[in-house]
Amino acid sequence: MSSFFINTFGCQANKSDSERIAGDYFARGYMEAKSWQECDELVINTCAVRQRAEDRARGFLYNVTEYFKQSPRQQPKIIFTGCMTHHGNQKLLEMMPEIDEILPVNEVGFNQAAIRKDKKHAWIPISTGCNSFCTYCIVPYSRGREKSRSYEEIIQEVQVLVDQGYEEITLLGQNVNSWGLEKVSIGFRKLMMRDEDFTRKDLPENQSGYLKPKGIPPFVKLLQDISKFKQIKLIRFMTSNPWDFHDELIVEIGQNKKIDRYVHLPAQSGSNQVLYRMNRGYTRESYLEVVRKLRQADPKIILGTDIIVGFPGETDAEFQETVTLAKEVGWTVGFVAMYSPRPGTASWKIYEDDIPHKIKKERWEILDQIINKDNLQIRPKVV
Numbered sequence: 001m002s003s004f005f006i007n008t009f010g011c012q013a014n015k016s017d018s019e020r021i022a023g024d025y026f027a028r029g030y031m032e033a034k035s036w037q038e039c040d041e042l043v044i045n046t047c048a049v050r051q052r053a054e055d056r057a058r059g060f061l062y063n064v065t066e067y068f069k070q071s072p073r074q075q076p077k078i079i080f081t082g083c084m085t086h087h088g089n090q091k092l093l094e095m096m097p098e099i100d101e102i103l104p105v106n107e108v109g110f111n112q113a114a115i116r117k118d119k120k121h122a123w124i125p126i127s128t129g130c131n132s133f134c135t136y137c138i139v140p141y142s143r144g145r146e147k148s149r150s151y152e153e154i155i156q157e158v159q160v161l162v163d164q165g166y167e168e169i170t171l172l173g174q175n176v177n178s179w180g181l182e183k184v185s186i187g188f189r190k191l192m193m194r195d196e197d198f199t200r201k202d203l204p205e206n207q208s209g210y211l212k213p214k215g216i217p218p219f220v221k222l223l224q225d226i227s228k229f230k231q232i233k234l235i236r237f238m239t240s241n242p243w244d245f246h247d248e249l250i251v252e253i254g255q256n257k258k259i260d261r262y263v264h265l266p267a268q269s270g271s272n273q274v275l276y277r278m279n280r281g282y283t284r285e286s287y288l289e290v291v292r293k294l295r296q297a298d299p300k301i302i303l304g305t306d307i308i309v310g311f312p313g314e315t316d317a318e319f320q321e322t323v324t325l326a327k328e329v330g331w332t333v334g335f336v337a338m339y340s341p342r343p344g345t346a347s348w349k350i351y352e353d354d355i356p357h358k359i360k361k362e363r364w365e366i367l368d369q370i371i372n373k374d375n376l377q378i379r380p381k382v383v
């Protein structure tokens, strides 16, 4: 029997994709090898969020090929997937001729039954891709336009999980709030794909790729319906975007105690100027408003965030606005990253990566200290 092994880099979306890739292998009669040294097919599921993430995947590939130069065993077939596929097949094969096959990440799909190792908690993808086009982000290029999975398919998967004894689920999407609201055809696709330079003013507003909900947003309805499964005890979701964190969602979180009290709400920056350059579609004030409403809905809610320091043009004063936002909100956890330009993104085309690494590092340390180390002194804080 042939065997496969999957090495996964990056976020939960990749881990969830890997569960489905494994499902596809099992369906085709493969078994899972104990290690990459022993498999016939090796899938490398990559992350491209920062250059370092890409370097890690390339380093792993290097180690694999070096290992098999010395080994009596034949090198496995190497299949590359994940966000690094945004480079395109030709460029990837030029960079890494050792790759045998490229599996476009948007072809992983929702349909393969996931093979899960955890027997209590399950990840359920509810959408792929993104229409938001934050200027620094590679996702709309690597994973394509946003596509919601159907209500029926999601509920059916929850039913299967309940039948298998699962009690906790996490709904996954690049922006779960917009589930069921993406515009199918969006005019800026061509704009973002053209080769010539464009300016910040050419960029679509974050909201332009979505429909406005009429009544209860579909995602809130989905949460309500999943909560009706008695056996489901805990529902988490990630990630939410602050610009469309609807009031109805806040009310639902406040009332529905099956929903986790931890809310991940990426702020990225506390400066309106930086948020504008990032094309995030909200302001510091509107972010704080969502925080205030969430804490009003339930004071037990705790918040986490993602922050990028050293975004192009970030002045000391703009960085200090992120520092004051951190102190004001009192996030429990913060994933702080130093800006790294991703080729093909709008920020890579429009802005110069002009903040020296030393300054980025200093800013990273300041925020990491405040959010992740000092936060016990700051909390609890009701905005």
Ligand code: SF4
Binding pocket: 130, 131, 132, 133, 134, 137, 138, 139, 140, 174, 175, 241
């Ligand atoms: S919301 Fe922005 S940061 Fe998140 S995946 Fe979409 S484009 Fe990327």
